[in-house]
Amino acid sequence: MISRRFLLAALAGSFLGLAFTPIAAAEADPKAFVAQLAGKAMETMTAKGLADAERNQRFRTQFTTDVDLPEIGRFVLGRHWRAATPEQQQEFIKSFEDIVVLTWATRFKDYGGDLRHVVTNAIADGERGIVVESMVERDHQTPINLQWKLKKGEPDLRVVDLVVEGASMAITYRNEYSAVIQANGGKIDGLLGAMRTKIAEMQAAKGTTKAN
């Protein structure tokens, strides 16, 4: 408990430090970026005295700022992206954002419990890519290894994939969604329908109203 508070305090400290140093802000440190992202997300999901709607809205804003969901969405749809109409593309990106946000809100809530997130390493990956390695430590269990794939965008770094114990979330979504399209006779509308159903299910299970 104490160590987690300390970690959050340290994260908040490093965040303020960055905000007030123009040079550091321009040349954002990928390790600090990932530590902050995870720290902020856990804090939002576990902070006391927040209404659920407010909490969900705040998480969604933070998450969609740090994670390039439209980019990941295009990758996930792959060859079906080009076959889709602009309306279908738009609906897909919107539904994909809903599903990913609903999924990770719960996960960060759990991570904020008795888990510790420790950033260990950052490696350059191509011209604009950076891979940040981190670990989720649990009591008496082997830690979970994470790799955050970041891309240097115009203003800031953004996450384009998360690899959990060797399994890429983007590739998993891609394989899964293409299986759904295939099961619906190659029709993207089948996938969009399945996504709507899933979003309704996840929101009902959460028992809260959808933010935004």
Next chain:
Amino acid sequence: MNASRRTIARLVAPVLALALVAGCATPPPADDKEAVAEWEQVNDPLEPLNRAVFDFNRAADKYAIKPAAEGYRAVMPKFGRERVHNILTNLNSPLTFANDVLQGETDRAVQTFFRAMLNTTFGLAGFIDVATPAGIPPHEEDLGQTLAVWGVGEGPFLMLPIFGPSNPRDTVGLVAEMFADPFDLAMANMGKEYISYTRMGMTGLDKREALLDTLDEIERTSLDYYASLRSLYRQHRASEIKNGRGGGEKVPAPGLSGTPKGDELSQSAQ
């Protein structure tokens, strides 16, 4: 020995029966290059059969395995479950050691050896994991991984009854290890197969209990539970074979591959 043989017979019979009923998936037409690439990357020509086995597994899980794991979690406090897990891991160390050696992983073999020494003696037959705090963390190796290191291909994706996601190579590894486990052989020689049965049952409970939250979470968030598990299993397995080294570089991330957006990752995604 007998225990393992009977288990295998029980496993193989329903698979063969289902194969006759369910048959194979239809590959896409050869002129659709992207669809063919995807078909090869997914590597699941037996999908209808695999999905039938998966349905069977889900039913068995819902009515027997998961309730047992939940019961185990409810009855046994965390402290007890950790002790059980330590004992099972320690019993597995001869096989892990053999596979470390067969893969030429000298450092990891030495780690496994000293872990087993420390935990069997000071750790009271594996009851307490004294090696991890001493700086020797545990790891797992199996014959399927060794075969992969030796260059044996995985073959098509296979959903085994009860055992879950696998492939022909890993299935061979699994079965061979059942026959070759030194502890089980020793128990069979003493006519104490029930100890091996108990170990097998406890291993299953330990594994399912550890996965309770993870699998619930994947099921909650996925549109196609089977396709999610298949993808996660195959990626995770590929990374395990490389012992987590350089697993990341093989996997392209969206927007980083240098190819136009939304193009095939196929070959490297395995």
